[in-house]
Amino acid sequence: MIRCIDVASRLGARDVLRGVSLDLDARSVAVVGDNGSGKSTFARLVAGLIRHTTGELRVLGLDPDRDATELRRRVALVLSNPDAQIVMPTVADDVALSLRPARLPRAERDRRVATALERFGLDGLADRPAHDLSGGQKQLLALCGAFVRAPDLVVADEPTAFLDARNARLVSDHLLADAGHRLVVVTHHLGLARRCERAVLFSDGRVVASGISDEVVDAYERAVAC
Numbered sequence: 001m002i003r004c005i006d007v008a009s010r011l012g013a014r015d016v017l018r019g020v021s022l023d024l025d026a027r028s029v030a031v032v033g034d035n036g037s038g039k040s041t042f043a044r045l046v047a048g049l050i051r052h053t054t055g056e057l058r059v060l061g062l063d064p065d066r067d068a069t070e071l072r073r074r075v076a077l078v079l080s081n082p083d084a085q086i087v088m089p090t091v092a093d094d095v096a097l098s099l100r101p102a103r104l105p106r107a108e109r110d111r112r113v114a115t116a117l118e119r120f121g122l123d124g125l126a127d128r129p130a131h132d133l134s135g136g137q138k139q140l141l142a143l144c145g146a147f148v149r150a151p152d153l154v155v156a157d158e159p160t161a162f163l164d165a166r167n168a169r170l171v172s173d174h175l176l177a178d179a180g181h182r183l184v185v186v187t188h189h190l191g192l193a194r195r196c197e198r199a200v201l202f203s204d205g206r207v208v209a210s211g212i213s214d215e216v217v218d219a220y221e222r223a224v225a226c
């Protein structure tokens with residue numbers, strides 16, 4: 001799913017990621033580490049939002065430099081702040097916006113939006129103003145907008161950050177569901193990280209551990225306890 005060979009990312013005057021080499025072929029990968037360790041930068045690289053400076057990167061076999069359009073079509077990004085992702089006035093219109101690039105016939109677009117809203121329990125809220133939703137409902141709306149496109153890879157950056165335990169569980173269940181997509185999730189929620197197949201631990205812009213998620217999270221917890 002993701003292959004990095006000695007990848008570096010320089011943002012402004014800073015080398016934010018350095019010497020990142022990874023070969024990840026799991027259905028779900030958690031990205032963990034301290035604040036400022038480079039997790040979000042890694043997520044943005046994988047989603048094609050920013051370019052790496054040196055090294056070789058492949059995501060779903062695609063080269064983000066050469067295949068940027070294809071990468072954006074196949075990868076959906078979900079951020080921790082759902083307000084930042086709401087563009088359209090109503091819930092249904094906001095989800096439909098994600099399908100605009102697909103140029104579907106109106107009936108097909110409406111059908112897919114309705115199915116997605118139902119899947120995320122938002123079908124009763126289709127005509128509500130999107131900004132009036134609760135924090136948890138907005139995060140579900142952001143997920144809905146990502147999943148309606150049937151992406152091959154979902155990259156989620158702290159998707160449970162503002163959620164209560166119930167909604168965090170709901171969002172995690174949707175992200176981890178076996179629905180034909182792969183997942184890369186940046187999270188400080190180590191329970192969610194442990195539910196992923198693999199995990200990567202970042203420290204100061206470098207990968208310091210990668211492998212079975214329980215083992216990587218154990219290593220992180222030991223490092224934090226020191």
Ligand SMILES: Nc1ncnc2c1ncn2[C@@H]1O[C@H](COP(=O)(O)OP(=O)(O)OP(=O)(O)O)[C@@H](O)[C@H]1O
Nearest residue numbers: 011012013014016034035036037038039040041042
């Ligand atoms: N556009 C930028 N220009 C310069 N420095 C940046 C930029 N974006 C991020 N950084 C720096 O890169 C480092 C890593 O940031 P990043 O957001 O990837 O960390 P993170 O591990 O996701 O942190 P957190 O857990 O706090 O969200 C930080 O020191 C940050 O200040």
